[in-house]
Amino acid sequence: MMQHLIVFPVVLPLVAGILLLYQRQGLVRYKRAVSVVATVLLLFVTIALLRQADSGEITYYALGDWQAPFGIVLVLDRLSALMLLVTAVLAIGAVVFACAGDDEKGSNFHGLFQWQLLGINGAFLTGDLFNLFVFFEVLLLASYALLLHGGGKARIQASVHYVVLNLAGSSLFLIAVGILYGATGTLNMADMAIRVAELPEERDGLVTAGALMLLVVFGLKAAILPLYFWLPKAYASAPAPVAALFAIMTKVGIYAILRVYSLIFGESAGGLEALEHPWVWWLSLATLAAAGVGVMAARDLRLLVAYLVLVSVGTLLAGIGMRTPQAVSALLYYLIHTTLITGGLFLLAEMIGLQRGKAGTRLVKGRPMVQGAALAMLFFIGAIAVAGVPPFSGAFGKALMLNAAEGNQRLWLWPLLLLSSLASLVALSRAGSTLFWRSHRGNTSGTALPRRQWFGVVWLLSAAPLLVALAGPVSSYTQATADQLANPQVLIRTLLPDAGDAQ
Amino acid sequence: MELLYAMTTGVLTACGLYLMLRGRTFPVVVGLTLLSYAVNLFLFSMGGLTTDGPAIVSEENGYADPLPQALVLTAIVIGFAMTAFVVILAMRARSEVGNDHVDGKKEDRE
Numbered sequence: 001m002m003q004h005l006i007v008f009p010v011v012l013p014l015v016a017g018i019l020l021l022y023q024r025q026g027l028v029r030y031k032r033a034v035s036v037v038a039t040v041l042l043l044f045v046t047i048a049l050l051r052q053a054d055s056g057e058i059t060y061y062a063l064g065d066w067q068a069p070f071g072i073v074l075v076l077d078r079l080s081a082l083m084l085l086v087t088a089v090l091a092i093g094a095v096v097f098a099c100a101g102d103d104e105k106g107s108n109f110h111g112l113f114q115w116q117l118l119g120i121n122g123a124f125l126t127g128d129l130f131n132l133f134v135f136f137e138v139l140l141l142a143s144y145a146l147l148l149h150g151g152g153k154a155r156i157q158a159s160v161h162y163v164v165l166n167l168a169g170s171s172l173f174l175i176a177v178g179i180l181y182g183a184t185g186t187l188n189m190a191d192m193a194i195r196v197a198e199l200p201e202e203r204d205g206l207v208t209a210g211a212l213m214l215l216v217v218f219g220l221k222a223a224i225l226p227l228y229f230w231l232p233k234a235y236a237s238a239p240a241p242v243a244a245l246f247a248i249m250t251k252v253g254i255y256a257i258l259r260v261y262s263l264i265f266g267e268s269a270g271g272l273e274a275l276e277h278p279w280v281w282w283l284s285l286a287t288l289a290a291a292g293v294g295v296m297a298a299r300d301l302r303l304l305v306a307y308l309v310l311v312s313v314g315t316l317l318a319g320i321g322m323r324t325p326q327a328v329s330a331l332l333y334y335l336i337h338t339t340l341i342t343g344g345l346f347l348l349a350e351m352i353g354l355q356r357g358k359a360g361t362r363l364v365k366g367r368p369m370v371q372g373a374a375l376a377m378l379f380f381i382g383a384i385a386v387a388g389v390p391p392f393s394g395a396f397g398k399a400l401m402l403n404a405a406e407g408n409q410r411l412w413l414w415p416l417l418l419l420s421s422l423a424s425l426v427a428l429s430r431a432g433s434t435l436f437w438r439s440h441r442g443n444t445s446g447t448a449l450p451r452r453q454w455f456g457v458v459w460l461l462s463a464a465p466l467l468v469a470l471a472g473p474v475s476s477y478t479q480a481t482a483d484q485l486a487n488p489q490v491l492i493r494t495l496l497p498d499a500g501d502a503q
Numbered sequence: 504m505e506l507l508y509a510m511t512t513g514v515l516t517a518c519g520l521y522l523m524l525r526g527r528t529f530p531v532v533v534g535l536t537l538l539s540y541a542v543n544l545f546l547f548s549m550g551g552l553t554t555d556g557p558a559i560v561s562e563e564n565g566y567a568d569p570l571p572q573a574l575v576l577t578a579i580v581i582g583f584a585m586t587a588f589v590v591i592l593a594m595r596a597r598s599e600v601g602n603d604h605v606d607g608k609k610e611d612r613e
Contacts, residue, residue: 130574137581144588156596157607160528163592164605167535167585168523174542174578178549181570 006061006076008045009084009121012038013114020111032099035110039095043088053081058494060127068495069191075127077491078481083124083255086336087248090343091117097347097456098241105150116142116245123252127495130187133173140166146242147234154237162234169220172213179210189263190495193488197268208275214260215276222253223313225287235306240350244343250309251339254316263488274323281321285416288314292420295427301349301361304431305342308386311420312338318413319401327404328482333475334397337467344460345382351375351449352435363431368439370446376436378457383428385464388421393467508548515541528593528603535589539582546575
């Protein structure tokens with residue numbers, strides 16, 4: 001049983017999604033129950049997997065017992081276990097929030113939601129480059145439909161851009177995979193790492209081209225500077241629970257960059273070592289700057305949160321760009337924080353919009369809110385967490401990032417990171433004072449918000465104090481994860497025990 | 504044969520990219536289709552080109568690499584489904600927004 005646990009994060013949402021297909025509309029209670037139960041089960045599975053990975057042992061699941069490098073393997077190490085857990089926690093908040101009524105605004109919400117989880121989990125687990133493509137496609141297909149959930153002009157327009165860009169990205173992914181297969185003769189990432197280390201020199205150019213094309217694809221998913229223009233509109237127009245779940249989607253791109261370049265193009269790659277480094281480092285800084293401007297310019301709360309996602313992408317990429325275990329550890333801590341908090345803020349923005357009637361989430365004078373005080377408290381916690389003000393997790397994460405920068409990197413990272421935090425702080429306090437204090441006179445009207453929505457938001461935002469309270473264990477786990485990533489040889493030897501003999 | 508193959512793939516890619524950068528949804532969809540054809544051809548060639556090779560490993564020297572064929576099959580299925588989806592999406596955008604510009608603009612900005 002235990003050895004099959006690794007495949008559960010993929011199989012569980014798949015089965016749940018199939019059960020949910022039973023009828024397109026109706027059966028609301030049945031669908032909600034199946035979806036919530038499946039997501040909670042997923043949380044327990046991922047906790048068990050995290051404990052398994054925490055021992056430091058790398059385990060893998062060979063599908064159909066076809067061994068690597070020929071079969072498809074799912075690999076569980078500390079990094080993938082952590083990402084799975086973050087996804088499951090985020091998903092619970094989003095799915096409970098959706099059960100308050102958002103899921104009935106279109107058809108098949110829960111089924112698509114589960115399949116999106118299937119794609120995300122698969123992408124975190126796979127040890128094979130082509131399978132990464134397949135799981136990317138699964139999560140994208142589900143996300144196309146989820147983005148359109150509920151319909152409306154803004155969503156359709158944002159979808160056209162999102163779908164076309166991602167289809168072009170998928171084509172590029174296939175070309176990159178093709179080049180890498182042609183040059184190295186394998187698709188398994190661990191095997192590819194060995195082959196790249198012994199690559200004849202005349203193939204260096206091919207592998208470089210393939211690897212940098214992969215960076216473009218991952219950059220599109222992660223929303224790095226020249227490739228992020230789809231993000232603000234898509235995230236701002238998506239239904240709230242979907243936008244919250246999308247908070248992990250940019251991190252899938254970050255994860256892929258971290259995985260592929262630390263494993264395949266690590267120390268053993270010789271002349272090809274760190275070939276992505278200058279691109280990632282400088283583009284991350286540029287992303288940070290652009291996102292800071294975007295945060296200041298946003299005139300809508302949802303758009304503001306979408307730009308905050310971009311700020312986090314810039315910060316995370318800078319962590320990858322520094323290429324030290326310390327920076328990777330800091331970025332993983334920051335990743336947990338930013339995923340959950342921005343997800344929670346998307347949900348909160350929806351609740352604020354619902355209570356303000358016609359003004360919605362636009363930052364203009366609106367009618368006073370019925371539950372204004374409670375919403376304002378939550379907004380305050382979320383805002384200071386995401387802007388990086390003590391005592392919440394944002395401050396801790398950003399301090400770790402700043403501390404990880406060395407020498408010349410400080411000169412660039414410190415001003416940009418601090419200025420973007422300042423921009424977030426200014427924009428969020430302006431948004432908060434407009435939303436909660438500058439309202440029309442008159443009676444409050446409207447109905448109280450459903451309890452499930454409160455649960456979703458509180459569940460996600462409680463990460464802010466919890467991550468500080470548990471900062472010790474969390475950061476020692478991320479430190480161990482970073483050390484494991486810095487030594488890809490262990491993973492390679494686990495997957496391919498006789499790799500030495502073959503050569 | 505390699506030269507002809509490379510040229511075909513290249514021309515398809517170039518046409519696909521050009522059409523994808525157009526302002527109306529129909530050329531964009533056609534461009535995506537052409538690009539996915541080009542990608543399929545490219546994937547097909549990534550194991551090296553062989554003619555008349557058996558599809559499975561044989562005793563004789565030389566066989567066609569079966570992996571690219573499996574990958575192309577996957578890519579074709581995904582590409583086909585996505586083309587269908589994007590056509591429907593473009594039609595819905597046309598009916599909801601009222602014109603077929605990718606940015607939903609009224610004026611003709613070709």
